[in-house]
Amino acid sequence: MIDEQTARERVVSAADRLFYARGVQAVGMDAVRSESGVSLKRIYALFPSKEDLIVAVLRHRTDRWNAGVTDAVDGAGTPRERLLAVFDFLAGWFREDDFRGCAFINVFGELGGGSDRIAEAVREQKESFRRQVADLVRAAGGPGHLAPQLVLLAEGAQTAAAISRDPDMAGHARAAADTLIRCALDDAGEPAAAA
Amino acid sequence: MIDEQTARERVVSAADRLFYARGVQAVGMDAVRSESGVSLKRIYALFPSKEDLIVAVLRHRTDRWNAGVTDAVDGAGTPRERLLAVFDFLAGWFREDDFRGCAFINVFGELGGGSDRIAEAVREQKESFRRQVADLVRAAGGPGHLAPQLVLLAEGAQTAAAISRDPDMAGHARAAADTLIRCALDDAGEPAAAA
DNA sequence: TTGCAAAGAGAACCAACGTTCTCTACTGTA
């Protein structure tokens, strides 16, 4: 018998895979059982309801997302490059075979109106991303209003890439971000340096 | 007895209201019946399946969206103002009481992976919006790459506004769009006019 | 008035799903 921690991880990661690929409501708990190899009885001992499982999946995905962004950013040099690295991270993600848009946006559209706990978990992820970007902007010496603008580009790229199936949306977002960053930094820091 | 056209309109507009407010899968055909006042038998004569009804609702919403954008744009003067009017249109929408994000993005997250026809209807709306913006950019003398950048801002604003419940996302998007437009027009048209 | 065709109300049907329950198999212990 596997221990509780292992069982929990297997269930969450199986559910994450299935929910992301097919949507939450389209996946029955029975599918989570066969994908995870953990019995229904055990699943319900770990997560009292499907809603609890969904929230756990969202939190797990938030952690993975934060780590992914942090990794990508840490590989870049200057503060400006670190900001743009966020969009390179998106570009790599959009090219993955199983890319199906932002899981948080998808779940919010599906269930956000009906479950406060789920809506809250989605909000937390978006808020933590906003903070990450705001920290990067601050480190680059950019003005406060730059962060939400870059966040909007990233959000838009995720939905547009999912719907259009065009992974180059990340390129468009990156180019726009580059322009916004240049304008903001040049206006604030060195007055009228580059064109 | 109401005529076919009227019945169709009542069903589509009732379904639209319910789907948008609660999500598609959360709304049963019985709810559509009571909201529209059209019998189930008649509904199924007009729309052979729920999927057909969903597609009809999406097309109807596409028409309304296009008309709304066109109206907003037509009220503006210069080509540059006409581009920004798109974001003013968003700002008004985000402030509506029943705003719950972009219906197309919501439906795509919920069912886009499982139904090609629904995914296609969503794609058509996004593509028609992209064309609208591209036309405005061209009229303003902007470069081709500006349109997808503005579209990403609009898309991002819609999801961010829905999730964060902060209607000022439209303001952020508008400010970013203003910067992008200024940079693009100044780079292309008059070389280095404004800072 | 009688008969008929169409339409509405809502029951019925069937499948899916979240959740719980039962029965069996297995583990460790005396």
Next chain:
DNA sequence: TACAGTAGAGAACGTTGGTTCTCTTTGCAA
């Protein structure tokens, strides 16, 4: 070997929802 307790497999339960069917009503023509 006998036993107690636990866990898994999967059946069972109750609800919901998409779709169809039935029965009654209605409006109209002769």
